[in-house]
Amino acid sequence: MRYLANLLLGVLFAIGLGISGMTQPAKVLGFLDVFGAWDPALMFVMGGAVVVNFVGFRLAVGRPHPLLAARFDLPTRRDLDWQLVTGAALFGVGWGLAGFCPGPALAALASGSADVMLFVAAMFVGFVLKDLLVRPAAPALPPAGAALGS
Amino acid sequence: MIEPGSIPAAAMGGGLIGLAAALMLALNGRVLGVSGIAAGMVAAGTPLSDRAFRGLFLVGVVLGGLAIGALFPQAMPGAITSNHLVLGVAGLVVGFGTRLGGGCTSGHGVCGLARLSTRSLVATGTFMVTGILTVFIIRHVLGGLP
Numbered sequence: 366m367r368y369l370a371n372l373l374l375g376v377l378f379a380i381g382l383g384i385s386g387m388t389q390p391a392k393v394l395g396f397l398d399v400f401g402a403w404d405p406a407l408m409f410v411m412g413g414a415v416v417v418n419f420v421g422f423r424l425a426v427g428r429p430h431p432l433l434a435a436r437f438d439l440p441t442r443r444d445l446d447w448q449l450v451t452g453a454a455l456f457g458v459g460w461g462l463a464g465f466c467p468g469p470a471l472a473a474l475a476s477g478s479a480d481v482m483l484f485v486a487a488m489f490v491g492f493v494l495k496d497l498l499v500r501p502a503a504p505a506l507p508p509a510g511a512a513l514g515s
Numbered sequence: 516m517i518e519p520g521s522i523p524a525a526a527m528g529g530g531l532i533g534l535a536a537a538l539m540l541a542l543n544g545r546v547l548g549v550s551g552i553a554a555g556m557v558a559a560g561t562p563l564s565d566r567a568f569r570g571l572f573l574v575g576v577v578l579g580g581l582a583i584g585a586l587f588p589q590a591m592p593g594a595i596t597s598n599h600l601v602l603g604v605a606g607l608v609v610g611f612g613t614r615l616g617g618g619c620t621s622g623h624g625v626c627g628l629a630r631l632s633t634r635s636l637v638a639t640g641t642f643m644v645t646g647i648l649t650v651f652i653i654r655h656v657l658g659g660l661p
Contacts, residue, residue: 368571369571370542371568372574372575374535375575375577378535378547378576380579380583383579384587385525385528386520386524390594394654397646406525411620411625413528413529413530413532414529415533415624415628416533418536418537421533422630424541426540436544439545445634448616449617450641451612452614452638454612454642454645455616455645456645457645460605460646461648462604463601465606467550467613467619470609472576473591473593474580475591476592480596483602485606487607488553488606489553490607491606492554492557492613494610495610496558499615
């Protein structure tokens with residue numbers, strides 16, 4: 366059941382990405398171009414998503430456990446470290462270069478574009494390289510938090 | 516018919532993204548972070564059942580993309596450039612950076628901000644700033660992508 370839920374959540378998430386404009390790199394770059402012809406539309410994506418999730422999050426964690434799992438598995442780290450800031454900074458550079466963050470890039474595979482496939486393949490190489498080159502920061506993330514809680 | 520990427524569509528699509536993230540928590544008890552879910556597929560030591568769980572979400576994302584592409588072809592234009600060096604470097608730093616920073620636009624942006632996480636606020640502010648700076652340099656200093 367939780368497997369089916371995950372599949373359907375992926376579909377819902379991607380439909381949201383597509384309607385919102387996040388799968389159009391030109392829209393994303395227009396949003397990031399605050400010193401040029403700024404396109405504010407994508408501000409409303411983050412706004413809509415955070416508002417709905419803010420309410421939903423509070424309704425969900427008020428329950429004793431998730432509907433399809435034994436317990437909640439949420440990130441617990443609160444410290445700020447160089448990996449967080451450096452990683453986010455690097456991610457922003459790639460985002461500004463191609464106009465894709467991970468979710469929209471995966472959804473955009475549906476376009477059948479070989480260019481999108483190249484971006485996604487390089488992204489997976491990046492995931493593996495990080496694991497090969499950088500040890501997890503101490504205190505280590507709990508396994509599920511490290512994997513999904515990010 | 517709504518126009519994907521217009522302001523009303525952006526707010527509506529954002530609402531659906533937030534709904535998916537809230538349901539992920541309510542149903543599976545997890546944060547919806549795409550880079551984390553995807554990276555777990557290629558991380559050493561991920562159990563097979565966990566790989567299947569993650570893989571189904573990713574399959575769902577592509578299926579949702581196909582549905583959107585069928586309804587709104589303009590929402591699926593592909594990549595911004597065909598320059599393979601730019602796409603390769605961009606994909607590489609997005610993958611490496613999101614793992615080093617522990618999240619991307621969904622995990623840190625949508626979920627972290629809704630959880631009022633300081634780490635996610637710092638991460639989101641950081642990738643917004645470097646994204647804006649990158650676009651500034653490309654468009655207004657270099658005069659466009661090569």
